[in-house]
Amino acid sequence: MAAIHQLLPSFAPRDAIGAHALQVQRVLHGLGVDSRIYVGDAHREVRRSVQSYRDLPSPRPGEPTWLLYQCSTGSPVADWLLSRPERKLSNYHNITPASFFEPWEPHVGAELLEARRQLDSLASATELGIADSAYNEAELRAVGYGATTVVPILLDTTAFDHEVDRAALDRLEAKASAGGSDWLFVGRVAPHKAQHDVIKAFAAHRIADDPHARLHLVGGSSSHAYWTALERFVAALGLTDAVDLAGSVTPGELAARYRVADVFVCLSEHEGFCVPLLEAMHHEVPVVAYRAAAVPETLGGAGLVLDDKSPATVAAAVHRVLADAPLRTSLVAAGTARVADFSLGRTSRQLADVVTELLGR
Amino acid sequence: MTDVDDGVVPLGPIDLRQVLVEIDEEVARRRASGALPPGLEQELDATFARFAPAATVGGDAASVLAAAERSAFVDVDVPTASTLPGGPVLKKALRKGMAWYLRYLAQQTSAFNAAAVRALRSIDDRVAALEQTSPAASPHLRDALEALEPASSADDLVSVALVACRGATGRVLVADAGDGAEVRALSGAGLDAYGLDPRRTAANRALADGLDVRVGEAATHLAGVAPAVLGGVVLRGVVDRLPVAGALALAEAAARALAPGSALVVRSTSPTAWARRLDPVAADLSPGRPLSPETWVHALGGLGLTVEGVHDGPPAEELRDIAEELPGAGAVNANNALLRRALFGPVSYTVVARRTA
Numbered sequence: 001m002a003a004i005h006q007l008l009p010s011f012a013p014r015d016a017i018g019a020h021a022l023q024v025q026r027v028l029h030g031l032g033v034d035s036r037i038y039v040g041d042a043h044r045e046v047r048r049s050v051q052s053y054r055d056l057p058s059p060r061p062g063e064p065t066w067l068l069y070q071c072s073t074g075s076p077v078a079d080w081l082l083s084r085p086e087r088k089l090s091n092y093h094n095i096t097p098a099s100f101f102e103p104w105e106p107h108v109g110a111e112l113l114e115a116r117r118q119l120d121s122l123a124s125a126t127e128l129g130i131a132d133s134a135y136n137e138a139e140l141r142a143v144g145y146g147a148t149t150v151v152p153i154l155l156d157t158t159a160f161d162h163e164v165d166r167a168a169l170d171r172l173e174a175k176a177s178a179g180g181s182d183w184l185f186v187g188r189v190a191p192h193k194a195q196h197d198v199i200k201a202f203a204a205h206r207i208a209d210d211p212h213a214r215l216h217l218v219g220g221s222s223s224h225a226y227w228t229a230l231e232r233f234v235a236a237l238g239l240t241d242a243v244d245l246a247g248s249v250t251p252g253e254l255a256a257r258y259r260v261a262d263v264f265v266c267l268s269e270h271e272g273f274c275v276p277l278l279e280a281m282h283h284e285v286p287v288v289a290y291r292a293a294a295v296p297e298t299l300g301g302a303g304l305v306l307d308d309k310s311p312a313t314v315a316a317a318v319h320r321v322l323a324d325a326p327l328r329t330s331l332v333a334a335g336t337a338r339v340a341d342f343s344l345g346r347t348s349r350q351l352a353d354v355v356t357e358l359l360g361r
Numbered sequence: 362m363t364d365v366d367d368g369v370v371p372l373g374p375i376d377l378r379q380v381l382v383e384i385d386e387e388v389a390r391r392r393a394s395g396a397l398p399p400g401l402e403q404e405l406d407a408t409f410a411r412f413a414p415a416a417t418v419g420g421d422a423a424s425v426l427a428a429a430e431r432s433a434f435v436d437v438d439v440p441t442a443s444t445l446p447g448g449p450v451l452k453k454a455l456r457k458g459m460a461w462y463l464r465y466l467a468q469q470t471s472a473f474n475a476a477a478v479r480a481l482r483s484i485d486d487r488v489a490a491l492e493q494t495s496p497a498a499s500p501h502l503r504d505a506l507e508a509l510e511p512a513s514s515a516d517d518l519v520s521v522a523l524v525a526c527r528g529a530t531g532r533v534l535v536a537d538a539g540d541g542a543e544v545r546a547l548s549g550a551g552l553d554a555y556g557l558d559p560r561r562t563a564a565n566r567a568l569a570d571g572l573d574v575r576v577g578e579a580a581t582h583l584a585g586v587a588p589a590v591l592g593g594v595v596l597r598g599v600v601d602r603l604p605v606a607g608a609l610a611l612a613e614a615a616a617r618a619l620a621p622g623s624a625l626v627v628r629s630t631s632p633t634a635w636a637r638r639l640d641p642v643a644a645d646l647s648p649g650r651p652l653s654p655e656t657w658v659h660a661l662g663g664l665g666l667t668v669e670g671v672h673d674g675p676p677a678e679e680l681r682d683i684a685e686e687l688p689g690a691g692a693v694n695a696n697n698a699l700l701r702r703a704l705f706g707p708v709s710y711t712v713v714a715r716r717t718a
Contacts, residue, residue, distance in 0.1 A: 103414040200405040208396050229412035236408050308590050312397050316387045330375045
């Protein structure tokens, strides 16, 4: 019996990479492949369902065994992996370039540089690099991965449907009843996500189009310095009542935010895939986004993709989406169809095909 | 359903490419009408820069020092706002409890930071003093040279730029826009033009006239522009005063910022006219001097641009023709024409090059 065990730097509930690893395990089990998950750090909620990477047993003689590394950040697991005798696979979810963090959080920048070094050092030892976007695949090839393929992240898109937090929805709808549109962006508050550019565009929109508009920025902080700068920026613009730096919210509250959102605005500078784009399309919220990294690939033509994210351009684009009902309807319909491209059944089959070919080699 | 080339596809009956073109047109209309106040975007950038680390916003030494100065004081009075019930009270209690310890550390750190910034300011002053003795770096000489730029040369430049940038979909940048004559003409022709000028007075005058002209150097600005987004770049003035390496680096930055199919228009004073018109001392001390058109053609070709042509500016005016009715006027004026061509040539020239797909 063949075995493909997964190695993760960390494992946490509701984490996209963790959920992906569980789905990968399900596909592997379906193919009759032995598969367990070994992690560097595990959140206490899920500690019982995984094992420490240090507990990985030696491979059994005669049993073809691969170790599949879920690569998204720096970790001692990557260096440890290189010392193992098993055949190696990498599943690459992208590593944020250090340059985005260095001015804000130098220690995070150093960690990301280390993560890139690990990605490079795994190249020659890896039999197959699996990237969840063509953009990520190009990065793998650029650093020397010979055999690569693309399999989108395995997501149960029906899990985007959470019961709406009624109290949160009432609160948001009470504000919406005063008029004005609701902008939404969901993602970690981090320099490469460029929430400051969203705020600039939103400020221009309030001046040119809609003085009652509101902006919801949902996501936990990856940089205290950047978060603080955003808070001060919002205050300096006099937008404290209009911009909600909501932080991390419950699934029910997130569902409420999607329910009231009129447009999802993503001006991120760097994304290896960007799951929130799919989530927005799933919730039938039209997307306006800046053409960067894997964003246009994930949208697949189902969003309004801008080459220029100057505040004037983004504000005009959002205004157009809000005011042009046929455009809005078309974007929503295209978004729904695009999400279907990433259905769990489809992506699971893609992964199964890759694994089947690998086992047959 | 996807178009992996550019991610823009017909969306049922709606063509997103056309929507994007219309959005660009709407942006230009808003800028022209004042619906978006001139200078708004610059103001937003400047406001965020107040709170961002200097390394993220670029800028000159003075603004970086100002950013360092703003960050020098370590504030231990952390914000106490919270969305959780009782959060502010808890945070205030924590702040109070920790302040006696943190303030002791923060005062020492702030003192060190302030001393370090003061030292940097002192170094900056000494560098400025050195600049005054080094013509190549002297902003004063640069200012003096700007004042020597030939006047009344805008009309022919505008006509060349209009043809070169016709149909541009992105914004068109005019470097050294001065009071905005070229920006006004290009905007009037339906292009989404904006300008930069390092002379605050001139830029502010243009801004007051409702034009999008910002204070700044073209090289600094272009370094922060995303690749392949501009619908055209007009470089004038600045190329006359930069050292050769600086002029070529500027052209390279402009080429990088141009969208495929867009034009780079380089307007230069002719070297002979420049030397003739300049005070000899200023000419000798100048950090840079205009290049010959052949040099620009060679350099722009080396950047992968396709040079479409070199257009001569107005002729020199040193030799005036005499009235036709005077005796011998025909022969005198014919000789004048020969001398003008041989000795003086045009005051300026414009090179048009295009970035191919």
